[in-house]
Amino acid sequence: MRVVAVYIVLVLLSFSCKEKEEWNEEAFYEQVMQLIEERSIKRNEIDWVSLKQTVKDSIKQFSTNEDVYNAIGYALELVDDGHSHFFAPENPDSAVTNRFLMDTLTVPAIDAKIIGEDIGYIKLPGFFANDSLSSVYALKVRKALLKLDASGKFKGWVIDLRKNLGGKMSSESLGLSPLFNRSLIGISCDNQERFTKVCCSDGDFYFGDFKMDSLIYESTLQNKNKKIAVLISNHTASASEFLALAFKFQEGTKTFGSKTRGATSTLNLLEFKSNAKLLLAQEYYCDKDYLKITSGILPDLACDTAESLPKAVEWIRYDR
DSSP: OOHHHHHHHTTOOOEEEEEOOOOOHHHHHHHHHHHHHHHOTTGGGSOHHHHHHHHHHHHOOOOSHHHHHHHHHHHHHHHOOSSOEEEOTTOGGGGGGGGGGOSOOOOOOOEEEEETTTEEEEEOOOBOOOHHHHHHHHHHHHHHHHHHHTTOOOSEEEEEOTTOOOBOTTHHHHHHGGGOSSSEEEEEEOTTOOEEEEEEETTEEEETTEEEEEOOSOOOOSSOSOEEEEEEOTTOOTHHHHHHHHHHTSSSEEEEESOOOOOOEEEEEEEETTSOEEEEEEEEEEOTTSOBOOSOOOOSEEOOHHHHHHHHHHHHHHOO
């Protein structure tokens, strides 16, 4: 598995569900391909009859599990949405998706400090794990924010996402939600052009009418409604791209750096009785004007990675 593919996959877990299948090799392949065709963000861009025939011409036969898994993996390569991935049960890399089942992962530290005497700086690393550990991470982000907020009066905030490869969609947004001045933090669009609003307020994270997560903890800030600079780069991927967009839905924010990775879609985790797993990109993130973002977020101020922090500080301190 290529390293870049690992980066893209380790980014976002939105929902989980069990799909039933009557097991035989070709039946399983057909059912998975039907799911991909029906739900993929690229449903309306692909000649699916031709794609399936290309896969069958390549695989030739479906006599073993490995044949079927290779066919599904090849199909996703042809779909080429930049985010989806299929994990066969026998594949050692499938341990990647099993991170959401593990309780022994180390929740990363949050780098929170004061720049000069007047700017709060928080660097978020991203974290992909199960619901329980993701909640621990969200709380850790919130505590870091509140501790930093209590240490002084700021002219603004810097949120550093330059090396953030993502995680669960709601975690960092809930952790930083006291910084939001608007509850609407995102919009997504599926392959039938149906839009869903994403909201975060009062400790709850909603994807449409579905309450995905909650974080009930102190949320009062003394440094609220200050300028917020968000640092982004090509290593800013998926859930962190969502977070960068969430700040674009707020007043008094600006992004600095370079175009993000372009994994700007929600992933749905589908688990099968065979223990195979499919992470499928099903909805694109949208901007405030309901325009789909399909290839990354452009910064408000483009600059080299090394320049983004000083330029952000200059904007906070001096730009009126």
